[in-house]
Amino acid sequence: MKRKIFSNMVYIAFVAVMMTTILLSFIMYYRYMDQIKTGIKDEAAYMATSLNLHDKQDLDAYKNLTVSRITWVDSNGKVIYDSSGQENEMTNHRNRKEVKEAMKSGSGEDTRVSKTLNKQTYYYAIKLRDGTVLRLSRETQTIMRQIESILPILFLIMGVVLILAVILSRILTGRIVEPINKIDLIHPKKNETYSELKPLLNRIEQQNVDIEKQIEEIKEAENMRKEFSANVSHELKTPLTTISGYAELMKDGLVKPEDMKRFSGTIYTEARRLIAMIEDIIKLSRLDENQVELEKKDIDLYDLVFQIKADLRKKAEEDNISVHIRGVHTMVYGVYRILYEMFFNMCENAIKYNKKGGEVVVTIASMNDCPIVVVEDTGIGIPKEDLDRIFERFYRVDKSHSNQKEGSGLGLSIVKHGAKYHHAEMEVESELGKGTKITIEFPKQDI
Numbered sequence: 001m002k003r004k005i006f007s008n009m010v011y012i013a014f015v016a017v018m019m020t021t022i023l024l025s026f027i028m029y030y031r032y033m034d035q036i037k038t039g040i041k042d043e044a045a046y047m048a049t050s051l052n053l054h055d056k057q058d059l060d061a062y063k064n065l066t067v068s069r070i071t072w073v074d075s076n077g078k079v080i081y082d083s084s085g086q087e088n089e090m091t092n093h094r095n096r097k098e099v100k101e102a103m104k105s106g107s108g109e110d111t112r113v114s115k116t117l118n119k120q121t122y123y124y125a126i127k128l129r130d131g132t133v134l135r136l137s138r139e140t141q142t143i144m145r146q147i148e149s150i151l152p153i154l155f156l157i158m159g160v161v162l163i164l165a166v167i168l169s170r171i172l173t174g175r176i177v178e179p180i181n182k183i184d185l186i187h188p189k190k191n192e193t194y195s196e197l198k199p200l201l202n203r204i205e206q207q208n209v210d211i212e213k214q215i216e217e218i219k220e221a222e223n224m225r226k227e228f229s230a231n232v233s234h235e236l237k238t239p240l241t242t243i244s245g246y247a248e249l250m251k252d253g254l255v256k257p258e259d260m261k262r263f264s265g266t267i268y269t270e271a272r273r274l275i276a277m278i279e280d281i282i283k284l285s286r287l288d289e290n291q292v293e294l295e296k297k298d299i300d301l302y303d304l305v306f307q308i309k310a311d312l313r314k315k316a317e318e319d320n321i322s323v324h325i326r327g328v329h330t331m332v333y334g335v336y337r338i339l340y341e342m343f344f345n346m347c348e349n350a351i352k353y354n355k356k357g358g359e360v361v362v363t364i365a366s367m368n369d370c371p372i373v374v375v376e377d378t379g380i381g382i383p384k385e386d387l388d389r390i391f392e393r394f395y396r397v398d399k400s401h402s403n404q405k406e407g408s409g410l411g412l413s414i415v416k417h418g419a420k421y422h423h424a425e426m427e428v429e430s431e432l433g434k435g436t437k438i439t440i441e442f443p444k445q446d447i
């Protein structure tokens, strides 16, 4: 860039000098010709009025006072006098342009380049009272000669200007480039530099922020993964310890026959819990890696919740919980499997953490074109301090509070991931002992 600015500056200086010289040459040439023309015209006018032209000697005397060539032509075009003294050898001048014009209209002029000498001459002719014509002429420089004559000066000026241009360009290029070299790309907005660079710097700043955010997200995901693996091992170990402990007692014949049912029942429940947990883990890791079959389609949330209600009927009946669905058919563009898991977990929790004979109400509606699903229960509620954490993996509200309900602590994590996958917002409201309300709001659908 520095080199480019520099070479451009030198180039501009070069072209400027050339153009100025050529234009000046033209101007000077035309002014010089003008001066010569007026000089000769004045001279001719003066001679015509002040001389007794019938006397050739007068002309001879005048010849020594001027550098102009004097020619005198009679009314027929014959040369009567020429200051070169060769009037007798000269041809008839009647047809010379300036003479012809002078005879016709009183005065005439012409500029000719002599072919033999390659010299340019300016002629001015004036008609005298007696019908004869007086002509004055002078050699002039051609424009090319004029330019040629100033070529040495031109080269000298060009040399000087180019040296100056090189020096100035170096200094200027340095000054132009310096603020760019000084730009701090880590803090792009703090730079005081050219306004033309502001959009670029803003863009870099934005990208810096984006990159930082991405790094943070990657770190966070990495931490979560580590924490998750640690939690998984811990969570799997608890039911397995119970199972192996109970099984050992049974194997060694230490369990009374009447306790047999209770012991094997516990083993069964713990094993079921393990299976449920592993299923949840598999679902979560699929969601994490975006491995779910990504086939998106228009899904009727009302029909979906209706299906879930049917699938949970047995569970609801066990605790004598009534489940109601309200609202209208509302469409969402999404993945059926994920949406099913989300609302299944929410409804299952609403039944699981309810009181006997309680109620669950699921509302499906559309608010400003945004589909929403609200799952409300009349259950045990969630303590305020736990509200922020229930969506974490394996997080379960104090076991005594949940009344030792079975669960992996992964259900709401799946809800959270599923909502994120569908760009939906989540909101939880809960009052201890009264109930919980979880709202999922989808973005505007263009259906």
Ligand code: ADP
Residues within 6 Å of the ligand: 345, 349, 350, 353, 354, 377, 379, 380, 381, 382, 390, 391, 395, 396, 397, 398, 402, 406, 407, 408, 409, 410, 411, 412, 413, 436
């Ligand atoms: P879990 O498998 O234990 O149900 P979740 O991730 O689904 O795990 O929920 C996390 C915790 O949040 C639960 O253990 C429970 O204590 C609490 N919770 C979830 N839903 C409700 C609800 N509707 N009412 C009261 N507590 C709830």
